[in-house]
Amino acid sequence: xxxxxxxxxxPLPSLLRSLSRAGWGELTSEIPAVRLVLRGxxxxxxxxxxxxxxxxxxxxxxxxxxxxxxxxxxNRLEELGIIRWxxxxxxxxxxxxxxxxxxxxxxxxxxxxxxxxxxxxxxxRKVRTAQRLSKISPHSVIWGRYSRRSNxxxxxxxxxxxxxxxxxxxxxxxxxxxxxxxxxxxxxxxSEHRQRLSNDSEYRAQCQIAARTAISRMLTSLKESA
Numbered sequence: 654x655x656x657x658x659x660x661x662x663x664p665l666p667s668l669l670r671s672l673s674r675a676g677w678g679e680l681t682s683e684i685p686a687v688r689l690v691l692r693g694x695x696x697x698x699x700x701x702x703x704x705x706x707x708x709x710x711x712x713x714x715x716x717x718x719x720x721x722x723x724x725x726x727x728n729r730l731e732e733l734g735i736i737r738w739x740x741x742x743x744x745x746x747x748x749x750x751x752x753x754x755x756x757x758x759x760x761x762x763x764x765x766x767x768x769x770x771x772x773x774x775x776x777x778r779k780v781r782t783a784q785r786l787s788k789i790s791p792h793s794v795i796w797g798r799y800s801r802r803s804n805x806x807x808x809x810x811x812x813x814x815x816x817x818x819x820x821x822x823x824x825x826x827x828x829x830x831x832x833x834x835x836x837x838x839x840x841x842x843x844s845e846h847r848q849r850l851s852n853d854s855e856y857r858a859q860c861q862i863a864a865r866t867a868i869s870r871m872l873t874s875l876k877e878s879a
Contacts, residue, residue, distance in 0.1 A: 659764060661757040664700040668760045676774070678767025683729060689716045690726035691735065694755055703755035708741065708748075727753075735759045 669692060672678065680688055693716035698705035713723040730736045739752040
């Protein structure tokens with residue numbers, strides 16, 4: 654959503670999408686449940702008025718949170734002035750839902766602040782990335798690779814490997830180490846398989862000896878009784 658359409662007449666899902674793209678702004682310091690519940694409310698309230706009669710259980714259902722965490726997040730959104738929450742209860746012996754209104758004006762204020770913050774963060778990342786690139790040769794080739802703990806993920810780390818070699822060489826060494834590891838595992842499995850076969854052969858041989866001994870004793874006893 655552009656700044657020209659950023660107004661209270663915009664549908665609530667569009668405002669939340671703009672806030673999400675802007676990095677959530679002040680809500681980044683809140684627990685994730687706060688953002689989840691705010692998104693969940695957009696599925697329950699009217700897109701334009703931002704109002705609805707809902708229960709905490711319904712909000713918990715759409716967010717996959719427990720009712721306790723849902724209520725905690727709703728309380729926090731109320732404290733931040735993002736929602737107005739009139740609690741339900743029991744009226745004439747029947748349960749009554751709560752009235753919740755999401756403040757679009759509060760969301761617009763969050764979006765404007767978040768956009769200013771995210772632009773500063775992106776400018777800082779751009780400078781830090783340029784600094785990282787300046788430390789390597791313009792002719793270097795660094796290959797991307799899957800790693801659960803990549804040294805290159807953080808902007809504070811060098812793009813080169815810790816040994817100051819190219820990442821391609823480091824990748825080749827890792828491939829060799831992986832091949833060696835796989836070979837050791839294969840050898841170990843084969844050794845265990847041979848050991849099991851050997852144990853099975855010994856067991857069968859012992860069984861055969863025991864059977865022959867039993868048969869021999871039986872025949873001997875029959876001859877003696879005859």
